[in-house]
Amino acid sequence: DGGITQSPKYLFRKEGQNVTLSCEQNLNHDAMYWYRQDPGQGLRLIYYSQIVNDFQKGDIAEGYSVSREKKESFPLTVTSAQKNPTAFYLCASSIAYEAGYEQYFGPGTRLTVT
Amino acid sequence: DAKTTQPPSMDCAEGRAANLPCNHSTISGNEYVYWYRQIHSQGPQYIIHGLKNNETNEMASLIITEDRKSSTLILPHATLRDTAVYYCIVADSWGKFQFGAGTQVVVTP
Numbered sequence: 001d002g003g004i005t006q007s008p009k010y011l012f013r014k015e016g017q018n019v020t021l022s023c024e025q026n027l028n029h030d031a032m033y034w035y036r037q038d039p040g041q042g043l044r045l046i047y048y049s050q051i052v053n054d055f056q057k058g059d060i061a062e063g064y065s066v067s068r069e070k071k072e073s074f075p076l077t078v079t080s081a082q083k084n085p086t087a088f089y090l091c092a093s094s095i096a097y098e099a100g101y102e103q104y105f106g107p108g109t110r111l112t113v114t
Numbered sequence: 115d116a117k118t119t120q121p122p123s124m125d126c127a128e129g130r131a132a133n134l135p136c137n138h139s140t141i142s143g144n145e146y147v148y149w150y151r152q153i154h155s156q157g158p159q160y161i162i163h164g165l166k167n168n169e170t171n172e173m174a175s176l177i178i179t180e181d182r183k184s185s186t187l188i189l190p191h192a193t194l195r196d197t198a199v200y201y202c203i204v205a206d207s208w209g210k211f212q213f214g215a216g217t218q219v220v221v222t223p
Contacts, residue, residue: 004157035213042201042213043158059212090157099165100146101205105157 003027004106006091011111013085021076021109023091032074033092033103036060043090049074078111085113117141117204123218126196132189134217136202139183146205147178149187151198152216158201161187192221 004025013019025032031050035043045058049068063082068074074093078085088110094103119137126132138147148163162169162176164185169176175188189196201216 033211040215042215043211045210045212048210058210088155092157100148100163102160102163103150103158103211104160107157108155110155 004091004093004104006089006106006109009107009109011109013111013113015113016080017113018080019078019085019111019113021078021089021091021111023074023076023106025072025074025091025093025104025106027093027095027104028071029093029095029104030071031094031096031101032068033094034058034064034066034074034076035090035092037088037090037108046076046089078113085111087111117212118202118214120200120202120214120217122215123220126189126192126219126221128194128221128223129191132192132196132219132221134187134189134200134202134219135184136187137184138202138204141182141204147176147182147185148203148205148211149174149176150201150203151196152201153198158213161200192219194221194223197221 007022033048034046037043044060046064047066049055065077090108091106092103094101146163149161150158152158162174164176178185199216203211205211
């Protein structure tokens with residue numbers, strides 16, 4: 001089946017530790033995205049990548065880092081510098097059509113830092 | 115800040131049409147209007163999108179006003195499974211989305 005895989009579904013870490021969230025897609029999409037969602041809020045863009053070996057900061061990139069070494073993979077590292085890392089993290093990829101874009105989302109990873 | 119304004123919540127009776135409004139008064143000429151929905155603790159699901167013409171697919175219809183400053187998503191026959199948060203998004207030329215808080219739709223029996 002084609003789609004976006006995020007693992008694990010739930011992740012627990014101690015404060016001060018870096019943690020890497022996995023995102024893999026087999027849709028052959030060029031662009032990939034990371035969003036953060038807090039309870040009762042909409043999604044906020046952390047980082048995005050339009051092509052391999054290139055990525056840009058979104059609206060809330062501080063305390064996060066990414067890499068895009070392969071088209072199908074876009075891992076997100078939540079560093080110890082992120083002040084409030086506990087959140088629901090969503091990965092997405094997109095394809096451009098002649099008439100707009102369509103973003104596909106993964107199932108998300110719920111990160112809890114104590 | 116998000117480029118769209120939506121009511122925070124609305125109720126709909128099962129089997130009736132649900133009409134979800136969205137204001138996007140600062141939309142520019144090359145920006146599309148997208149609708150997604152998110153069922154609790156899942157990733158958002160694409161519903162429909164359009165530029166200036168009305169659009170229809172198997173899930174919903176999208177009505178965009180002539181001046182493109184607002185739009186309405188229509189779920190023709192709401193079911194209990196349509197209970198979700200619905201997001202109206204205006205995206206720039208290569209798909210960078212900005213999500214607002216969306217509209218929480220509750221479909222009741």
